[in-house]
Each structure stands twice: as structure tokens, then as C-alpha cells.
Amino acid sequence: MTMIRVTAYENPKSIEEATTFLAKDTYVPIAGGTDVILELRNGMPVKLLDINNLKLNHVTSNKDNIEIGAACTHTQLASNPIVSQFVPLVGIAAGKVGSKQIRNRGTIGGNIVNASPCADTIPALLIYDAELVLLSKKGRRIARLDEFITSPYATIKRNDELLHSIICKKNNKTGYSYLKLGRRQAVNISRMTISVALDIDDDNAVIDACISAGSVFPVPSRMKDLEKFLRGEKIKPKLFKEAGKLAVDLMIKHSGYRWSTPYKEPVLAGLIERALMQASKGIVQDN
Amino acid sequence: MKLDFVLNNKRVSINVKGGLRLIDLLREQLDLVGTKEGCGKGECGACTVLLDGKPVCSCLILASQVRNREVTTIEGLSxxxxxxxxxxxxxxxxxxxxxxxxxxxxxxxxxxxxxxxxPSREQIRRALSGNLCRCTGYEKIFEAVELASRRINGLSVQNDKV
Structure with a gap:
């Protein structure tokens, strides 16, 4: 029997009530609990703030953006029609998290604030220039997702703040690809994930490229130098091979030459090449 | 704190400590030991129960989180x-x-x-991919799901290999 040392358990019914608790004391917000409960197994005492009754499980669409409530489960996002139409990579990534049991409980907000280098949904969200809505008694603050995570498992979220929702910009590209590499298909901690959105014109030249990676850099990141390299180029197999090599250079530049680098070098080059190839075919694909 | 929920179609009202996991409530307080704890980390699926009909790991949920919801364990299937x-x-x-x-x-x-x-074989494989089995190699499990599916749908099972 594993006893988690919960010294207080609050179950607020409104955002106002929740942010009041967070302003008063140090609480750990809990939604699905698939990460939080694991962390608490070491017996560290904790005050929990259950955010399941704050109605944060909405997905809405306006002219430019999609808003996703922080408490949307991965199951919900993997089958949501708005998500699959406007931010397809997010739906694919959510569908690849853990197992059915984990997807039924784990939330996208939890995946973000846990800030793991191998979080499945973060690289997908980065493709849509995601921004986070953080609420506290001091007011509302918007943080860019690419500036939110400072190092593995650390974010700029203050203890008095609650992640309310994620805003993704609609970007209609001609093709998408999400590749997740692991030792097996299910219940799988990603070895690497690659998200790609490509916009290609009628002459088969790259108008725009958005590329992000998980488990490649200390935090999930866009590969802006690689995107710049591809813009304006005519599509040919050699181009994607070169892109793979450039991605490896970027990895070593930003992550250093680590113990895992000899493995990751050919893998990253291969995945980038494959993801670009898939996205250039003008459909939504995953492995 | 007092916890009210529906367990295997019966209303339950019980006092629980805030940090109690659902699996411990089931096994230790309610003596429903059919639910097994394997890894305790949400990776093996041995502790799977249904929460409002959906499979979840009972090792990763606090008992307090099933308030007013419906839990089904293996004891509730028959x-x-x-x-x-x-x-x-x-x-x-x-x-x-x-x-x-x-x-x-x-x-x-x-x-x-x-x-x-x-379900197709592929759908079965996907749906069960969060449950690890180290004995069977899964083949007999997939056959069982297909057999159950045919029986539930009232299809003939005369030619089944059983």
C-alpha cells in the first residue's frame, strides 16, 4: 500500500476559488494525476488542489485561434473534430501518449506543466505557436510556450498561477507529419518525436516550414535554423537528406555531445528526412 | 473525509484519508482484491478499473477523485x-x-x-495495449476478445476453436 502524504485536498468549484487557494498557500494542482501521483510516491507531504471541477475541458475555435482547456484529456483531444481539422498534429500527438488508461486521465495542461523533455504534445503545440493562459489573483498573463519551459521539468509558472488554457494559431499548411520513436508502440516514453508542417507551392518549392523536436534538445524546441534553410528551396530527396544532417548539427550545437549522441545522430537525421518526405506529400501522416 | 461513489452498481459511502489511492481503497478498505497492483506507475495496466465506463489505472487516481462517479472492478462484471x-x-x-x-x-x-x-484484430490490439501480460504472448487473449465479441453479437460459435 502506497500512502501519498496529502495534508490538504481542496476541490474548488470556480477559478476564483482556485486562485484564492493558490494565492494563500503552496498547492500542487492535480487533474488526471498520472504524473503528480507518481511524483508523490516518495512520501513528500503535499497540499493538492483538484482542478477537475473548473470546467477547463473546452475546445473552441475562432477566426485565428483554437483554444484548448488545460484539463482536456488526451483521449478527448485525439478524437476532437476541431483539433483534427485545425491543429491535427496536436490530436495525433495526444493519441500517442502512454496507453488508453493514461490518455483517459492525463491532460494536455499536465503534459505542459510537467515539462518533460520527452512530452509528446509540446512539440506538436509548438508548430502552432502555442501560447498559455495563466491565471492568478494578480490577473491574467499570457506566456509563449517556447519561452515557458526553462529547463527539464522547470517552467516560469509561479506557484500562485493556474494554467487555464492553451491558444494555438491556425496555420493552414499543405502537409503535416508527426513521428514518435520508441522501443514499442504502446506505453512508450518517447525516444524522440518530430513534428513537421510544410507549405508547398504549385512549383514544388517550400513556402514555409515549421519543425519541432522532442527529446533532442534540453526542452522541446522548434528548429528555426532548419526552417530557414528549407524556405524557398525546391523539393527534392537530396534537400531532405541535407535537412537531416543540419538537424544533427543543431542538436550537437544546443545539447552538446552526450552519451546518447552516437545513437541519436542517425536516428534524428532519418526521422527528419522521413517526416519532411511525408509532409511534402500533402496529407496528415504519422508513423 | 467522506466519500460517496457508485461501486459495481452499488452506492458506497466511506471515510477515506486524502492521500489514499483508489487501488488501496478497493483492496485494503473494501476487500476487493481482484484488482491487482503490478508496477504502481501506470505502465502495466494490472490495476485497470472502469471509471464511468472508461479504463483507467487505479494506482494513479486518488480515492477522493472518484466522488459521485461510477467505478467498476472485476468483481462487478459477473x-x-x-x-x-x-x-x-x-x-x-x-x-x-x-x-x-x-x-x-x-x-x-x-x-x-x-x-x-x-472490433477488428487491430482495434483489439490497440485497446489492450495498455495491459501487459508476460505469460500468454497475447494471442489467446485476442482470440478470447474475438470469441466474446461473437457471442455478444449472437453470432454462431460452432466452429470456434476453444
Whole structure:
């Protein structure tokens, strides 16, 4: 029997009530609990703030953006029609998290604030220039997702703040690809994930490229130098091979030459090449 | 704190400590030891129960989080002593060997068949991929799900290999 040392358990019914608790004391917000409960197994005492009754499980669409409530489960996002139409990579990534049991409980907000280098949904969200809505008694603050995570498992979220929702910009590209590499298909901690959105014109030249990676850099990141390299180029197999090599250079530049680098070098080059190839075919694909 | 929820179609009202996990409530306080704890980390699926009909890991939920919701464990699958068709199928195809993963696998199976009474082999594999079994190699489990599916749908099972 594993006893988690919960010294207080609050179950607020409104955002106002929740942010009041967070302003008063140090609480750990809990939604699905698939990460939080694991962390608490070491017996560290904790005050929990259950955010399941704050109605944060909405997905809405306006002219430019999609808003996703922080408490949307991965199951919900993997089958949501708005998500699959406007931010397809997010739906694919959510569908690849853990197992059915984990997807039924784990939330996208939890995946973000846990800030793991191998979080499945973060690289997908980065493709849509995601921004986070953080609420506290001091007011509302918007943080860019690419500036939110400072190092593995650390974010700029203050203890008095609650992640309310994620805003993704609609970007209609001609093709998408999400590749997740692991030792097996299910219940799988990603070895690497690659998200790609490509916009290609009628002459088969790259108008725009958005590329992000998980488990490649200390935090999930866009590969802006690689995107710049591809813009304006005519599509040919050699181009994607070169892109793979450039991605490896970027990895070593930003992550250093680590113990895992000899493995990751050919893998990253291969995945980038494959993801670009898939996205250039003008459909939504995953492995 | 006082916790009210529905467990296997019966209302339960019980005092629980804030840090109690659902699996510990089931096994230690309610003596429902059919739910097994394997890894305790949400990776093996042995502790799977249904929460409002959906499979979840009971090792990763606090008891407090099932307030006013409906939990189904392996003990709730049989009705008046009659095994659920999935349970019968599991025993017939040899899908139960050491048995430790069986309760979790059965609940994942029941959730799948409720949602999709005629799943393809691929859909079965995906739906059960969060439940690890180290004995059977899964083949007999997939056969059991297919057999249960045919029986639930009232299809002929005369030619079944059982």
C-alpha cells in the first residue's frame, strides 16, 4: 500500500476559488494525476488542489485561434473534430501518449506543466505557436510556450498561477507529419518525436516550414535554423537528406555531445528526412 | 473525509484519508482484491478499473477523485453469479495463465466491447495495449476478445476453436 502524504485536498468549484487557494498557500494542482501521483510516491507531504471541477475541458475555435482547456484529456483531444481539422498534429500527438488508461486521465495542461523533455504534445503545440493562459489573483498573463519551459521539468509558472488554457494559431499548411520513436508502440516514453508542417507551392518549392523536436534538445524546441534553410528551396530527396544532417548539427550545437549522441545522430537525421518526405506529400501522416 | 461513489452498481459511502489511492481503497478498505497492483506507475495496466465506463489505472487516481462517479472492478462484471461473456471467453481460450493481468485485461476488454461490439484484430490490439501480460504472448487473449465479441453479437460459435 502506497500512502501519498496529502495534508490538504481542496476541490474548488470556480477559478476564483482556485486562485484564492493558490494565492494563500503552496498547492500542487492535480487533474488526471498520472504524473503528480507518481511524483508523490516518495512520501513528500503535499497540499493538492483538484482542478477537475473548473470546467477547463473546452475546445473552441475562432477566426485565428483554437483554444484548448488545460484539463482536456488526451483521449478527448485525439478524437476532437476541431483539433483534427485545425491543429491535427496536436490530436495525433495526444493519441500517442502512454496507453488508453493514461490518455483517459492525463491532460494536455499536465503534459505542459510537467515539462518533460520527452512530452509528446509540446512539440506538436509548438508548430502552432502555442501560447498559455495563466491565471492568478494578480490577473491574467499570457506566456509563449517556447519561452515557458526553462529547463527539464522547470517552467516560469509561479506557484500562485493556474494554467487555464492553451491558444494555438491556425496555420493552414499543405502537409503535416508527426513521428514518435520508441522501443514499442504502446506505453512508450518517447525516444524522440518530430513534428513537421510544410507549405508547398504549385512549383514544388517550400513556402514555409515549421519543425519541432522532442527529446533532442534540453526542452522541446522548434528548429528555426532548419526552417530557414528549407524556405524557398525546391523539393527534392537530396534537400531532405541535407535537412537531416543540419538537424544533427543543431542538436550537437544546443545539447552538446552526450552519451546518447552516437545513437541519436542517425536516428534524428532519418526521422527528419522521413517526416519532411511525408509532409511534402500533402496529407496528415504519422508513423 | 467522506466519500460517496457508485461501486459495481452499488452506492458506497466511506471515510477515506486524502492521500489514499483508489487501488488501496478497493483492496485494503473494501476487500476487493481482484484488482491487482503490478508496477504502481501506470505502465502495466494490472490495476485497470472502469471509471464511468472508461479504463483507467487505479494506482494513479486518488480515492477522493472518484466522488459521485461510477467505478467498476472485476468483481462487478459477473451478474448474479453468471460470468460476463468476456470472462467466459478468457477461461475457454486459455487467455488466463498466471492470472495477474486478467482482471485488468478483462476490464479493458469490456470497455472496448461496450464501445465497439465488433472490433477488428487491430482495434483489439490497440485497446489492450495498455495491459501487459508476460505469460500468454497475447494471442489467446485476442482470440478470447474475438470469441466474446461473437457471442455478444449472437453470432454462431460452432466452429470456434476453444
Amino acid at each position: 451478474i448474479e453469479g453468471e460470468m460476463h461473456p468476456a470472462q467466459e471467453a478468457f477461461t475457454e481460450t486459455g487467455a488466463v495463465q498466471c492470472g495477474f493481468c486478467s482482471p485488468g485485461l478483462l476490464l479493458s476488454t469490456v470497455a472496448l466491447l461496450n464501445e465497439n461490439p465488433e
